[in-house]
Amino acid sequence: MPGIDLPAATGLWCVPGFLCLAGVAAAVGQRKLATPLIYGGSLALALVALGAALTCFLQPGPPWTLALPIGLPGIGARFRVDALSAFFLVVVNLGAAITSLYALGYGRHEEAPARVLPFYAAFLAGMNLVIFADDAFTYLLAWEFMSLASWAIVLARHRDPANSRAAFLYLVMASFGTLCLLLGFGLLAGPAGGYAFETIRRVSHTPFAATLAVVLALLGAGSKAGLVPLHVWLPLAHPAAPSHVSALLSGVMTKVGVYGFTRIVLDLAGPPNPWFGLTVLTLGGITAAIGVLYALMQHDLKRLLAYHTVENIGIIFIGLGLALAFRANGIKVAAALALTAALFHVFNHSVFKSLLFFGAGAVLTAAGERDMERLGGLIHRMPQTTVAFLIGCAAISALPPLNGFVSEWLTFQAILVSPDLPQWGLKLTVPAAGALLALSAALAAACFVKAFGVTFLGRPRSAAAKAAMEVDTFSLTAMFLLAAICFLAGVLPGFVIDALSPLTAMLTGGTMPHQAALPWMSIAPIAESRSSYNGLIILTFLIASGSVTAMAIHRFATRATRRSAIWDCGFPLDAPQTQYGSASFSMPIRRVFGTVVFSVFERVDMPRPGELRAGSFRMRIIDPAWRLAYGPIARGVASISLILNQLQFLTIRRYLTLVVCTLIALLLLVATWR
Amino acid sequence: MSKLWFDVAHLLAGGMLVLSFALLYQDRIAAVINVFALQAVALSLSVAWQALVQGAPHLMVTAAIALIVKGFVIPTALHHIIRRMQIHREVEEVIGSGLTMLTGLGLVALSILLVQPVGEVSIYVREDLAFALAVILLGLLMMITRRNAVTQVVGFMSLENGLVLAATGAKGMPLVVEISVAFSILIAFIVFGIFVFRIRERFDTVDVRALDRFRGERRDVS
Incomplete structure (x- = not known):
């Protein structure tokens, strides 16, 4: 075998x-020629990288490593x-090329x-580098680089105050995520400071350190991927960027978050505890349901798509949680099945979410x-955009x-294999997560x-909608390419599953x-006797x-x-506004879930008979994550800073006294201590 | 090596500690500077003794630097400053000198407690470290209990004396480090000197409370 060197x-x-392309873009960004030059260059490079990644992915062999001084x-x-x-490189570069x-x-x-x-x-570069990284330092550096570059694009239209707020929120959440990952890697590396992934893999971790590292990875990578309740930045920041970058943020960067989680939990943290699976599964189920609701x-079309990304991340995390639970119990085939489902959904979501964002971008143009x-x-x-968007909608609604x-x-x-699990907690939770998954699949169809x-x-x-015109050929080609991939992967899923098998063998042993x-x-x-699916027959x-x-x-x-x-x-009005909107x-769904899930605030102002003013209906929906998770934090920070504010106006000698007292207290x- | 050598070393280091207490207690600025000069001389003797004991001739250079710069140059300059500012006769108000001395005693006890585990390595190093740490902590204490900018500078330099004592007593310090420390102290001294003159020009006093008033802070803050 020629190998993958x-x-x-x-x-x-x-x-x-x-990176060179980014430099060129910074130099010539003002020129008219820059746009085709940079995007053309990115397309060529991404195609090369995609080809390379596909070759690596389809040629199972020993891993390729490189250490630079x-x-x-x-x-x-x-x-x-x-x-x-290699799998995630395929996902990233496919998204990058088509975008x-x-x-x-x-x-x-x-x-x-x-x-x-330049930031594009x-x-x-950042997303690629995160996946290549094989030590904690390079990983975090690339991760932060990726976050900052994407932050700069979210901030591209900074004149709109909503966008700059979204970008600020994103920056805060990204820093929080990186901090969590930093601490997690620190725990895994241990006091000896073995930051190379190879060392982390070799060392056996104490159960406490491993658990804490998994929790930190869940927080760090989950905040990038958009797990509830760390998702609040996502529906604000993703739509704020230009549509093609929204597609990258939603379709690809969230997957880099999933990669980070998979790498740490399934590969680096050692043998899993079944309760990791339970936690991840529960969070995944909640994320899926909340996201789609x-x-x-x-x-707002783009915000709808961004919230829907949260749902799909939930589905992926359900798969990952199941894989963790099965692997912890040594049920290797089921673990491989769950992991395949999660990774297949990673691929699928990156394809159809990009397609839908492209469609939204086309509508916006x-x-x-x-x-x-x-x-x-x-x-x-x-008409052509409509066909492509419809295929994307059907794919994301999980229609054969x-x-x-296939992935859902x-x-x-x-x-359905969960009755094999020995823990009662898991036996009871997995069907509940399944019910949430079914609910979210149905609601996703309604949503689209x-x-x-x-x-x-x-x-x-x-x-404006009346005067809309069909978009250009490049956009249409990109959309139809993605639609074709949706179709092919749906009709011939066996090839994808087989290609994923070396990966599942590496991570789950089955x-x-x-x-x-x-x-x-x-x-x-x-086994075929249990259940099987044939896309070809359904298509026929x-x-x-x-x-x-x-x-x-x-x-x-x-x-x-x-x-x-x-x-x-019964209202013979001709205005198009009277259509079902x-x-x-x-x-109906708002009414059903209104009080429980949404903090809906509705106010109807109806004029009395004889009054001549217009009636009004106001509605406000607040994400409960703000009220339950972020509200207390914000209030706590505010009150602490109010107290600490007094420290800002001390004399030099008092500051010195504070320093000395701190030193003496520490001494x-x-x-x-001993 | 005979025990006498270490007794002498401890005598000199202990002398420095006693002089630190004297610094804390003095309320005349001129006397403070004199005590500081004395402490620097004790330091240079101690370092020279260490050079003899450890057979490390480069420590002699350290001792010479300490003697010349801290024993003569800086005290002379400080005397010059306070005479030019006409504060050499001033009696500085020291906050609760009894309380300060008691705190100082507590700090010495703390430093002895802290270096306890070092005794397992070498009992002689332990004593030296305890003395040095105590001198450092007393220097800090002096910095926070004084209100006059000049005496605060002296407190800072006495702290640095403790650092040098620690470094030479333990294992011998590379000359480069010592020279760079001496230079940084000299620069700090120059900065402090300019700072003091500027305060004086502006406020007609070197009492740092004037700065607080200037910032528009509460008057009751000391």
């Missing part, structure tokens, strides 16, 4: 490539490509490209509007034969019926049954039944055109 090194060389003394900068990092292609068209509408271009290339309440209440009827103006169905189905298959229906169907609700051996491209997670059935129905309609139905008044709910769609502590 060459492709892995090529992939790593792409990182300085991206820069960075921490004694450790240097270490890089490594194994099955896990760059999309941006070739979309980026032309950018008002201040100099604020986006730097962001791609809030997505359903949004009327065409109609200049993100608010669904001012869109509508775009199917006539932008598209890819979203695999997650359910893993949940709303997103698609309100945006693309009906009549336009504003003049593999799923070889899928390519099954007849007719079926997939069977455990859909095509057959669809064409039969179409033929029957054309053959037997009347062709005569019949004109009649449209149903107007986004808020109307989500009202006393040292003297009395």
Whole structure:
């Protein structure tokens, strides 16, 4: 076997490539030529990196490592490509390549490209480097670099106060996440300071240190991925960036967070405790349900998509939690199944979430509007975008034969194996998480019926929506490429599952049954006698039944055109605003969950009979994470700073006295400690 | 090595500690400077003794630096300053000198307690370290109990004496380190000197309370 030295090194060389591109962008960002140059360069580099990553991923072999004599003394900068990092490199660079292609068209509408271009290339470099890193120092450096580069893009349109607030919140949460990871790596490295991942893997950790490190990884990587209640920055920051970067943030960067968590918990922290699985599973279930419920309440298309990312992260973490629980109990095949489901969903989500954000970006370019209440009827103006967006919606709603169905189905298959688990806590929690998953899958479908229906169907609700035009070829190509990937991965999932098997073998010690051996491209997670799925058959059935129905309609139905008044709910008003809108769609669900999940505040102001003023209806929804988690923290910080404020106005001698007293107190502590 | 050598070393270090207490107790600025000069001489003797004991001739350079710079140059300069400012006769108000001395005693006890485990390595090093730590802590105490900028500077330099004592007593300090420390002290002295003159120019006093008043702080703050 030729090995993976060459492709892995090529992939790593792409990182300085991206950095050079960022430098070029900083130099020529003001020119008109810069946009196609930088995005074209990013596309070429990302394609090279994607090719390299795919080669590494499809060629299972011993990991490739490299140590450069820069960075921490004694450790240097270490890089490594194994099955896990190769998989995530594929995800990152696929997203990067297609986003760059999309941006070739979309980026032309950018008002201040100099604020986006340098950070775009730097962001791609950062994401790649995080996955290459093989020691804690390089990892954290790359992680922080990635955070800062993306923060700068979120801040690109800083004149809008909402955007700068979102960017500030993002910066705070990113710093918190990095701090948690820093402490976690510190615990794993131990007092000896073995920061190389290789050393961390070799050393056996005390149960206390391992547990604490897992919790810190959950906080650190979870804040980047968007786990509830650390998700609050995500629905604000992701939509604030330009749409192609939103796609990268939502589709790809959250996956880098998932990578961080997987790497630390499944690879570095040693043999897991079953309770890790329970915690991750519970958080994943809550995240999935809360994420989709809030997505359903949004009327800003991009914010809806961002909240929906939270739901998908929940699904991925359910899979990871199951994998942890099964691995802790030595049920290797089930662990491999759960991990495959989670990673397959990582891939799928990166594809369809990018597609949907591209669609939202296309709508934004065409109609200049993100608010669904001012869109509508775009199917006539932008037919191709509509088709691509519809495929994305169907995929994210987990409809067969598209890819979203396969990974969610695999997650359910893993949940169905849960009676094999010996712990009662897990036996009881896993079905509950399954119920949450089912709920969120159903609500996701509702959410995207709303997103698609309100945006693309009906009549336009504003003049801008009425005048929308189809977007450029680059954007459409990018969207249709992603739609094709959704389709292929959904119809032929066996290849993806087989390609993931070296990875699951590395992390869980088990593999799923070889899928390519099954007849007719079926997939069977455990055994064919138990359950199996065949995308090809479903596709054939859909095509057959669809064409039969179409033929029957054309053959037997009347062709005569019949004109009649449209149903107007008894209000014969012609205004398009009277259409069923986004808020109307989500009202039943808001009423059902209103008091429990959303802190809904509704006020109806109805004029009395005879009064001539307009009636009004106000509604405010506050994320309970703010009230329950962040409110107390903010109040605590405020009161502490009020107390400490007095310390700001002491005399020099008092400060000196404080220093000396602190020193003496510490010395006393040292003297009395032993 | 005979025990006498260490007894002499401890005698000199102990002398420094006693002079630290004398510094704490003095309320005339001129006397404070004189005691400081005496402490520097004790330091240089102690370092020279260590040079003999350890057979480390470079420590002689350290001793010479301590004697010349801290024993003569800085005290002379300080005397010059206070005479130019006409504060050489002033009696400085020391906060509760009895209480300060008691606190000082507590600090000495603390330093002895702190270096207890070092005794397992070498009993002689332990004593030296205890003396040095006590001198450092007393220097700090002096800095926070004095109100006059000049005496605060003296407290700071007495603290530095303790540092040098610790470094030479333990194992011998590389000359480079000593020279750089001496230079930094000299620079600190110059900065402090300029600072003191500036305060004097502005406020006609070197009482640092004037600065608090200038900042518009509460009057009752001392």
